[in-house]
Amino acid sequence: xxxxxxFPDGREVDIHDFIAFMYGLSKSDVxxxxxxxxxxxxxxxxxxxxxxxxxxxISKALNNLLDKGLIQREKAQAEKEERKGRPNYIYWxxxxxxxxxxxxxxxxxxxxxxxxxxxxxxxxxxx
Numbered sequence: 001x002x003x004x005x006x007f008p009d010g011r012e013v014d015i016h017d018f019i020a021f022m023y024g025l026s027k028s029d030v031x032x033x034x035x036x037x038x039x040x041x042x043x044x045x046x047x048x049x050x051x052x053x054x055x056x057x058i059s060k061a062l063n064n065l066l067d068k069g070l071i072q073r074e075k076a077q078a079e080k081e082e083r084k085g086r087p088n089y090i091y092w093x094x095x096x097x098x099x100x101x102x103x104x105x106x107x108x109x110x111x112x113x114x115x116x117x118x119x120x121x122x123x124x125x126x127x
């Protein structure tokens with residue numbers, strides 16, 4: 001069952017849709033974020049297998065989530081030190097950090113809305 005966010009007027013929206021709108025995330029981005037929230041630390045291979053998609057589509061979503069500060073990443077320990085090529089990474093959501101980010105971003109958004117409304121009503125008084 002999907003979790004809902006209730007607005008003051010009673011309307012509800014799925015939490016995933018809300019986060020997608022807030023950060024401009026695609027459906028794929030949200031699916032990856034959800035899997036990481038549910039499963040903890042995972043590699044690109046793990047995520048691709050879990051979601052039954054290509055590593056390329058997972059990489060795109062991971063990069064977008066990283067850019068927006070919604071997930072964390074660290075280099076995976078190489079099994080063989082002489083391994084060449086791209087490093088493997090482990091991805092996860094630091095839940096408390098995500099919650100703080102959401103809270104701070106919502107507070108900033110509320111401040112921006114307030115300022116915009118104040119400017120708008122100030123313009124109406126002058127006109």
